[in-house]
Amino acid sequence: MELLQRLEHALKEAIKSRDEDRRNALRMILTAIKNKEKELRRQPSESEIHQLIAGAIKQRKDAIEQFLRGGREDLADKENKEIDVLASFLPTPLDPEALRNLIRDVIRETGATSLKDMGKVMKALMPRVSGRADGKTVNDMVKAELGGS
DSSP states (O other), X not given: OHHHHHHHHHHHHHHHTTOXXXXXXXXXXXXXXXXHHHHHTSOOOHHHHHHHHHHHXXXXXXXXXXXXXXXXXXXXXXXXXXXXXXXXXXXXXXXXXXXXXXHHHHHHHHTOOSGGGHHHHHHHHHHHHTTTSOHHHHHHHHHHHTTOO
């Protein structure tokens, strides 16, 4: 598993270079991966690891919002550094036009015609965009394509 090996190697390098922010972010995501492995009783796929990383980034963005409201810019900066570390392990994000084309392809493949078919489309689509697009953005674009907004 290439992504997992890259994460483990990056952790070793962060420890050697005494980069605490990078080390902490990598330890956190590796722990999440180990927990997922125990839950699944198998090695998580790269797609599942991408989802874990994307979830961790989302949690950090929410935390930044809270820290800024509370006047704790120092903690918000720390979270931003961790986001940068985690984001470096995600594939390059899809641009809106590529995402729209992918959504249209999946709608054709699934035969979706209305918002009733949204679940079917999302189920087929999310593994393909794993780590490359925000789930809410994907959801909104699928609704628009199916005529829901």
